Amino acid sequence: MGAQVKYVLDETKIPTEWYNIVADLPRPPSPALHPGTLQPLGPADLAPLFPPELIMQEVTAERQVPIPEPVREIYRQWRPSPLIRARRLEAALDTPARIYFKYEGVSAPGSHKLNTAVAQAFYNKEAGIRRLTTETGAGQWGSSLAYAGAMFGLEVRVFMVRASFNQKPYRKAMMEVWGAKCVSSPSTETEAGRRVLAEHPDTSGSLGIAISEAVEIAAQNADTNYALGSVLNHVLLHQSVIGLEALQQFEMADDYPDIVIGCAGGGSNFAGLVFPFLGEQLRGGRKVQAIACEPTACPTLTRGRYAYDFGDTGHLTPLVRMHTLGSAFVPPGFHAGGLRYHGMAPLVSLVQELGLIESRAYNQTPCFDAGVQFARAEGIVPAPEATHAIRCVIDEALRCKQEGTARTIAFNLSGHGHFDMQAYLDYFAGKLEDRNYDEAVLQAALADLPKVPA
């Protein structure tokens, strides 16, 4: 059986600039709108929540944005992440395809989220901010921001969706190890939280509520800002280090992907790997087939509408143009907590509208099948989110076998599953249910989309 091959870059090769796909797109992204006036948002509207540098990055059309040296210094703690040729998986599948994965689970919090957490913490520290608030669902983002806060000496307060807070105490423990405060949401610390608790004391919480709580505290305190772990343009910008490193590593491997695959919740790990390759293509380089993978239970890209919508259920955030299932959409329960968002990053949505990427939806059982097959061949236990990408990779590799074509497939293994072992236990016990979204819930949520004049 062929052995795994790692392509390890020297740390001097950590990119010095992030890549911004906006510069290479045939049309600019639609502006975000103020939730009250429905007019395009100005920088001043975001100033209560974000530092100036991140607001600038949110709207810039510059192709390259310099990575500050203190951010690169922290990146060195785990970057460059390895690009790995999965030769044992290729052998197990008996496929002529060449399969590579970029492994982002090497960060201490265990996922790609740390790439943007470090950058956001840095810019907030530079702006004189003392404290950050955020929300977290499964906990990957909350623990990444906790880590970044420890690195730059910022207080971090994380509102964790109550259901996850109760189910995943170890993510909370990790945040506390790094000195952050993790609070069950809805909480009594905010007006938004108290209102929900009064009406629905038994609520299991939601990302939408947790966002409202984090935003409320940041808006009310001059020394406090808000941080978001996906969706926004500046988050996707920071994640471009993944693909920029991969481009260098494919040069080392003397290969180049025909297909690039990632799972997509808010869109940031997908964009992080894929956009630098799309950039090459848009500037006249080689074409790649890019595939975003999502759960059938929350099929934003495959079944959502491309429209202006709110980022939260409380309708406090700006409106952005994106693929959305409607902010009132509630997916059924499934294990990939990072893929439960009703919307999608505006830039990922735009590249799908432009025909630059395609998307596929999968049920969770075949994803866990793929995750276990991967783990037995390559050793790493993937996070449930990442198994969606692996399912697609295995399907494509088997198609190559059938067609006798030796295509090169690259995917983003966005994180490990060390804090998701209950999902694997449920899988082995035959307790996983494959649930699709509810069509009636979807139609009701779509009917409720805000009316924005063209």
Add this chain to the structure above:
Amino acid sequence: MGAQVKYVLDETKIPTEWYNIVADLPRPPSPALHPGTLQPLGPADLAPLFPPELIMQEVTAERQVPIPEPVREIYRQWRPSPLIRARRLEAALDTPARIYFKYEGVSAPGSHKLNTAVAQAFYNKEAGIRRLTTETGAGQWGSSLAYAGAMFGLEVRVFMVRASFNQKPYRKAMMEVWGAKCVSSPSTETEAGRRVLAEHPDTSGSLGIAISEAVEIAAQNADTNYALGSVLNHVLLHQSVIGLEALQQFEMADDYPDIVIGCAGGGSNFAGLVFPFLGEQLRGGRKVQAIACEPTACPTLTRGRYAYDFGDTGHLTPLVRMHTLGSAFVPPGFHAGGLRYHGMAPLVSLVQELGLIESRAYNQTPCFDAGVQFARAEGIVPAPEATHAIRCVIDEALRCKQEGTARTIAFNLSGHGHFDMQAYLDYFAGKLEDRNYDEAVLQAALADLPKVPA
């Protein structure tokens, strides 16, 4: 604040030979004795449990033992592990000391145990063995052998101490992801297990019982062998890759340790880092101060007797000469499950008798203090076992500050704490108790040591 610095070796620099300290010691280790005859053990006595190559490695006095290429191929999945200069910790302590750590948590099971698991699985596969049995306490060893079994196509059956089996279901899940079977011990699958269950149906199990179960099945089945994760000479031999890589990495760093530190349960991660440095010293090179760190609750090296003793409570294993608290010794409860063994590797015991190393015992609360301080500076959340080494490192670094001496300190960060977050939750909740061993229990266990004629 200074940034972390990683010393990353190219994978061509993975050692091609393991290092055997026996070749450099002024006197040979005492032979293991047959539990029935008390005569020195012959290779034939071990043949029902181990493949010929491992039996040879157990007794060899050769300085170098070649690492088979298929083992090096699997090593490449995570080796060489990084040597990291903990400059942020140095800055936090305001010490002139230079602190380095070798990080073994980069393996997929998350600890150094995989270094020997892969080697043992390989030699067993070569010998035509179809199945391996083993015991596990905290689960790091069981999951490492499960991984290695997946890599070489061997069935793996792990007897997990009942208390751990119930408390740590996620380690079991990990073993199952890699295709191993994990059974609560005592089980009904063995004579040894059934006997204990009949007498003590509510037992929480012990490593001693689990060893008896694993050995029983291996001894009774020609296609099945037994594997042990620490203590034995061949295990320490395999772990020498840690120190051999570190020697190369210190050359890259243009530095050399004055002090080398590791935690010690059975002794394998300690020996893995330390023995190659002791070897340099024994062959006329630079002297290092080597410190083994253990819990005050199970103080094998600091309070045990250097004597012949059994490896298990059931007295089925050979007798080895080692530091021991007596095979009947039961430590009070504490969180570092990997440091609960009553004995110590014979080779670690011998080098302490020869005055080549020293040992220190710590209570768990100051160890967790150190672990949290380390995590906030360097990002990585250490396993409870490894926090014992970190406590010693911080104490030594503070001594350097007091004395104004810039010594170089190296330690083995043997694993991450992702599966030990309950311990951190207990620590933050103020629920940890600092318990010393019970002197009466120790004296009774020592009085019970087997009588071996000189």
